[in-house]
Amino acid sequence: MHCAQPLSRRYARATLVLSALALAACGDGSTTPAPTAVALELRSAPLDSVTVARRAAHPFVVRAIDRAGRPVPGVLVYWTIDAGGGAAPTTPITDANGESTAWWTPGTEAGDGRVIASLDGARATFAVRVVPDVPAHIATIGGMEQAAAPGSELAAPFVIDVRDRHGNLVPRAAVHWRIDGPDAGDHFMDAAPATDMRGRALARVRLGEAPGDRLITVSVAGAGEAHFEIVAERTRATRVPRP
Numbered sequence: 001m002h003c004a005q006p007l008s009r010r011y012a013r014a015t016l017v018l019s020a021l022a023l024a025a026c027g028d029g030s031t032t033p034a035p036t037a038v039a040l041e042l043r044s045a046p047l048d049s050v051t052v053a054r055r056a057a058h059p060f061v062v063r064a065i066d067r068a069g070r071p072v073p074g075v076l077v078y079w080t081i082d083a084g085g086g087a088a089p090t091t092p093i094t095d096a097n098g099e100s101t102a103w104w105t106p107g108t109e110a111g112d113g114r115v116i117a118s119l120d121g122a123r124a125t126f127a128v129r130v131v132p133d134v135p136a137h138i139a140t141i142g143g144m145e146q147a148a149a150p151g152s153e154l155a156a157p158f159v160i161d162v163r164d165r166h167g168n169l170v171p172r173a174a175v176h177w178r179i180d181g182p183d184a185g186d187h188f189m190d191a192a193p194a195t196d197m198r199g200r201a202l203a204r205v206r207l208g209e210a211p212g213d214r215l216i217t218v219s220v221a222g223a224g225e226a227h228f229e230i231v232a233e234r235t236r237a238t239r240v241p242r243p
Contacts, residue, residue, distance in 0.1 A: 035066040035070060035072050036066055036067075036072070037064035037065065037066060037072040037075045037094075037098075037119055037122070038065070038066060038067050038121065038122060039064075039065050039122045040062045040063065040064055040065075040077070040117055040118070040119065040122045040123065040124040041062060041063040041065055041124070042061075042062060042124050042126070043061040043062060043063045043099060044058060044059060044060050044061040044101075044126075045058065046128075047126075047128045048128070048129065049128060049129040049130070049131045050084075050104065050106050050113060050128050050129070050130055050131070051106075051130075051131055051132075051133055052106055052107065052108050052109065052110055052130055052131070052132060052133055052164070052166055052168060053086070053105065053106065053107065053108050053133065053166065054105065054106075054133070055103060055104070055105045056103065056104045056105070056106075056128075059101040059102060059103045059104075060088075060101065060102045060103075060104060060115055060117070060126045061099055061100070061101045062077060062099065062100055062117045062124045063094070063097065063098045063099045063100075064077065064094045064098045064099075064100070064119060064122075065098060070098075071094070071097050071098025071099070072094060072098050073094050073095060073096050073097070073098055074093060074094060075093070075094045075098070075100075075119060076092055076093055076119065077090075077092050077093075077094060077100035077117050077118070077119055078092070078117070078118050078119065079092065079100075079102045079115065079116070079117055080115070080116045080117075080118070081104070081114075081115055082114040082115065082116050082125075083111070083112050083113055083114040084104075084106040084107060084109075084111065084112065084113030084114065084115075084128075084130045085106060085107025085108075085109065086104060086105045086106040086107040087104075087105055088102040088103060088104040088105070088115060089102070089103050090102040090103075100117065102115060102117070104126075106130045107130075108166040108167075108168075109130070109166070109168065110130050110131055110132045110168040110169075111129075111130055112127070112129065112130070113127070113128045113129065113130040114126065114127050114128075115128075132163075132164040132166075132168035132169065132170045132171075132199075133164035133165055133166060133168070133170075134164060134170070134222050135162045135163070135164065135170050135173045135220050135221065135222045135223035136163065136164050136165040136222060136223055137162070137163045137164075137165075137223055137224075138160055138161075138162050138163075138218065138219075138220050138223040138224055138225065138226045139160060139161055139163070139226060140158070140159070140160055140218075140226045140227070140228060141159050141160060141161050141200070142156065142157065142158065142159030142202070143156045143157055143158035143159055143202075143228060144228060144229075145228075145229060146228075146230055146231075147230065147231035147232070147233065148207060148230070148231075148232060149207075149232065149233070149234060150183070150207050150208065150209045150210060150211050150232045150233075150234060151206075151207060151208065151209050152206070152207060153189065153204065153205070153206045153207075154204065154205045154206075154207070154230065157202040157203060157204045158202060158203050158204075158205065158216055158218070158228050159200060159201070159202045160175070160200065160201055160202075160218050160226050161195070161198075161199050161200045161201075162175075162195050162199050162200075162201070162220050162223055163199065163223075168199075169195075169198055169199025169200070170195060170199050171195055171196060171197045171198070171199055172194050172195060172197075173194060173195045173199070173201075173220050173223070174193065174194050174220065174221065175191075175192060175193060175194055175195060175201040175218060175219075175220055176218070176219045176220070177191040177203050177216065177217075177218055178216070178217045178218075178219075179205065179214055179215070179216055180214065180215045180216075180217065181208075181210075181212060181213065181214030181215065181230070181232075182210045182211075182212040182214075183207065183208030183209060183210035183212070183214075183232075184208065185207075185208025185209060185210070186205065186206070186207055186208045186214060187205070187206055187208075188203050188204065188205055189203075189204040189205065189206055190203065190204055191203035191204075195220075201218075203216075203218075205230070207230070207232045208232075210232070211232050211233050211234055212232060213229065213230065213231055213232075214229070214230040214231075214232065215227060215228070215229060215230070216228040216229075216230065
């Protein structure tokens with residue numbers, strides 16, 4: 001005759017069986033592989049331009065993704081300044097959203113700028129124009145020390161250029177021209193209201209009938225003034241301007 005086993009013993013055996021099955025399942029080597037980043041997405045809004053030696057308005061951001069397009073955290077992203085100089089402090093390890101960032105401050109020379117993010121087999125490029133800073137200097141570069149007969153046009157235009165504090169030519173800077181002298185009939189035949197894309201502006205002048213010296217003043221906000229001297233004498237032939 002068989003005696004019935006106590007319930008506690010049967011429960012203990014069932015627990016041992018379940019534990020053995022769980023251990024077998026854990027030991028069969030079936031694990032979910034970690035996702036692998038295969039591409040970089042541009043995540044920040046594009047920048048039209050960045051001013052020389054000034055930090056960009058917002059950071060460059062990329063996202064590392066796997067083949068299914070899912071973000072991959074914990075990936076090392078390499079950032080390189082390919083053009084434009086300067087510095088770009090970064091957060092190179094992707095965060096929980098798979099994103100890595102770089103704050104770029106370009107160098108002091110205007111021109112093309114490129115910052116590249118890369119990881120094994122993938123890269124993303126941020127291309128942006130590096131533009132001059134505000135006007136800081138004005139200089140005369142053509143038409144100095146001219147002389148002509150009253151009532152005549154000066155032989156050469158008066159030319160100035162405008163640069164920022166780093167020496168970059170500044171386009172589209174507003175320019176103001178003025179003539180001071182003995183004849184209200186002096187006038188500009190044409191005078192550029194702003195610098196061109198090379199950072200230059202020019203003006204041509206016709207003298208009134210009165211003899212005497214004139215002074216042309218050119219001003220640009222933030223850059224100061226530049227001056228040209230003119231002599232108008234009836235007995236003097238037109239003087240070739242100094243280049």
